[in-house]
Amino acid sequence: MKKILSLLLMLFMGIVSIYAQEDQSFKGSFEDCKAQAKKENKLILIDMYFVGCMPCAEMDKRVLPDPSVQQEIQQNYILYKTDVMKELDGKKLARKYGASGFPTYVILNKDGKAILTESGFFGVNRFVPLLQKAVQMEAVKNYLAFDTNLDSEYPAAYSERFIKTGVNHPFSELEEYLDQQKDLFSEQAFLANSVTNFPKYNLWAYNNLSKLIQLYGGNLLMNKINNVAKAKSKQYGAAQQLDSLEALVSYIRPVYNDKLWPVFLPHFVADYYNSSKDAKAYLALIDKYTLYPKWEERSNALGQVIIDQKSNKPLLKALLAEYEAQSKKEPLDFTDQYKLTLLYTYLGDFKSADKTVEQFLTADFTNPYYKINKEEALAMQAAIKRKDANGFEAKDLKRTLGFSMD
Numbered sequence: 001m002k003k004i005l006s007l008l009l010m011l012f013m014g015i016v017s018i019y020a021q022e023d024q025s026f027k028g029s030f031e032d033c034k035a036q037a038k039k040e041n042k043l044i045l046i047d048m049y050f051v052g053c054m055p056c057a058e059m060d061k062r063v064l065p066d067p068s069v070q071q072e073i074q075q076n077y078i079l080y081k082t083d084v085m086k087e088l089d090g091k092k093l094a095r096k097y098g099a100s101g102f103p104t105y106v107i108l109n110k111d112g113k114a115i116l117t118e119s120g121f122f123g124v125n126r127f128v129p130l131l132q133k134a135v136q137m138e139a140v141k142n143y144l145a146f147d148t149n150l151d152s153e154y155p156a157a158y159s160e161r162f163i164k165t166g167v168n169h170p171f172s173e174l175e176e177y178l179d180q181q182k183d184l185f186s187e188q189a190f191l192a193n194s195v196t197n198f199p200k201y202n203l204w205a206y207n208n209l210s211k212l213i214q215l216y217g218g219n220l221l222m223n224k225i226n227n228v229a230k231a232k233s234k235q236y237g238a239a240q241q242l243d244s245l246e247a248l249v250s251y252i253r254p255v256y257n258d259k260l261w262p263v264f265l266p267h268f269v270a271d272y273y274n275s276s277k278d279a280k281a282y283l284a285l286i287d288k289y290t291l292y293p294k295w296e297e298r299s300n301a302l303g304q305v306i307i308d309q310k311s312n313k314p315l316l317k318a319l320l321a322e323y324e325a326q327s328k329k330e331p332l333d334f335t336d337q338y339k340l341t342l343l344y345t346y347l348g349d350f351k352s353a354d355k356t357v358e359q360f361l362t363a364d365f366t367n368p369y370y371k372i373n374k375e376e377a378l379a380m381q382a383a384i385k386r387k388d389a390n391g392f393e394a395k396d397l398k399r400t401l402g403f404s405m406d
Contacts, residue, residue, distance in 0.1 A: 024064070024073070024382060025081040030089040030150070033080045037110040042283040043138060045077040045131070046106040048099050050085040056103045057099040058405055066124045072131040077107075092150040098191045109136040112148035117219045121405040126259060145215040146187055153156070158192045171196055185215060194220040202228050209251065220253035225255050226264060227236035233268040237275025245272050249289075266291045270301070278308045293325055296399050297399045299336055303396040306339055310346040310389070319343060334363045334370065341380070342394055350387045357381045369400045 005182035025047070026033045037044045047064075049056035063069055064079075073079055082090035084099065093099075097106050101119040108114055115134045124129060137143075153178045166374035174192050178201055181189040190212070193201050205212060205221060206228040212221060229252055236244040249268065250291060256264060269291060273282035282305065285291070302319060309315050320343040323336060337360045344353035355382060365374040372395050383391030 002161060002205075003358075024070070025079045030080065030082070030093065032111070032264075034108075034112055035076055037078045037108075039080065041110060043115070044108040044112075045079050046071065046093060046104075047079065047081040048084050048090060048094055048104040049081065050083055050100055053258060054406060057335045061101055063122060063127050068128050069124060069131070072128055072279055076131070076135050081196070087157060088133075089150075091163045095154065095191075096150050096152075096158060096199060097146065098194050099162070099224070100194070105130075107131075109138050109143070114144040114146040115142070116144070117217050120259070122259070123405075126257075132281055132316065144217055144248050148223055151233050154188055155192050158195060161195060174198075177199075183267065185211070186386050187216075190216055191220075194224070197224070197227060206252075209255070213254050218257075222260070222264075225252050228265075229268050230271055233271035233274045237272035237278075240276055240278060241283050245285075258283075262291070263298065264300070273305075277308055279305050279315055296333070296401060298399070299323075299326075299339065302399040302400060303335070303339055306346070307394045307396060310342075310394075312349065316343055316347050320347065333399050334360070335399045337363075338372070338395075338397050345384055345389050348387075348389070350384055353384045355379075356386055371395060371397055 018181040026036060028036075041229070047059075049060075064073075077092060079307065082093060084090040084102070085093040093106065094104065095113070097104065097117050099119065101122075104117065104119045105122075112128065114139050116130075117162060118130065135308065139202060145316065155174060156167070157171055157173040157177070160169045173195050175198050177192055178189060178196075178198070181187060183199075184193065184204065185208075202224045205224045209221070209225070225312045229248060232248055233245060236242070236248070239357070245268070253261065269282065269285045270290065271277070272285070276282075286301065292301055302322075308318070320340075323332070323340045323343060324338065326332065327340070339354055341353050341356040341360055344356060357377070359373075361377055361381065363370070363374070364376065368385070376395070382387070
């Protein structure tokens with residue numbers, strides 16, 4: 001009986017805990033929330049979400065209930081959660097701050113002045129510093145340029161993105177709107193520009209990056225800067241302008257938070273390499289920026305290099321040493337075995353290549369992720385036996401990497 005009572009008590013406490021987590025957010029309108037923030041002299045943490053958003057659900061499940069997050073919120077914040085699909089306040093807030101992904105977090109002071117905006121999943125180890133950073137920024141009165149009016153007039157093609165009226169307004173309307181603006185730094189012009197991909201206005205944003213970050217933060221600039229940076233990375237690669245690429249990387253770094261920078265930077269560096277085919281510079285950049293801290297990531301990045309540089313014997317020998325060293329630490333993955341075979345073959349070590357291709361051929365070629373079939377592998381083996389390094393079509397096989405929102 002005592003055990004049953006204990007279990008019931010534990011179940012009850014668990015239910016209470018769940019409801020406590022649900023009830024931690026402010027219940028009422030956004031105007032009421034601002035009034036409460038003034039009363040308690042706290043910041044406002046706006047959490048914009050929608051039902052069916054997986055990162056939003058994971059934040060609610062894994063991050064917001066964490067004791068360290070709870071401590072920061074309870075001490076310094078009023079939490080205002082709003083559904084951007086169902087609630088008018090949510091739709092207006094999403095429009096006001098140009099919510100580009102979900103969840104979107106906006107932190108305001110008690111008077112509604114914006115301190116920072118961020119989008120996406122944040123692990124506890126990143127969310128707590130974010131909350132603490134906003135407190136520090138409030139202490140020095142460091143605010144963004146957004147005003148406090150949720151009912152400002154916006155161009156229809158922009159507003160329709162967040163508050164549906166059923167009227168079709170193509171984004172092409174926004175180019176004419178931007179052309180007519182006397183001040184592209186104004187809040188409405190900036191927000192309209194943030195959802196477009198017009199090359200001249202992407203370039204305008206790039207050329208005025210420092211000022212725009214100071215005014216509105218980097219969160220809404222990422223898509224535009226990605227497009228410009230990709231084009232410039234390819235351009236600098238074609239011209240072998242490594243210094244220009246490194247200057248670009250330094251210039252755009254403030255746009256990205258610490259989680260997203262390691263996601264986007266490798267693409268810019270790879271774009272430079274694909275245009276330049278300068279493998280020495282590419283490997284140096286990989287090391288300089290620590291682009292691939294895990295072996296499987298590094299190996300994925302080296303596959304195309306091995307194929308491109310098959311006549312560069314010194315480089316191939318250096319890469320071979322890496323793969324042989326890795327093979328002594330742990331059995332090589334299927335894709336690594338393939339790359340090791342390529343290295344031996346291109347270096348003319350057909351005896352070693354014959355051994356590794358034999359091991360490679362024991363794999364399960366029915367796996368759809370392998371991107372190579374048994375016939376292609378046998379053609380590679382036949383070419384090796386003929387000592388013909390050009391007798392097969394090499395492929396850039398990549399290991400399938402696990403995904404984690406953290």
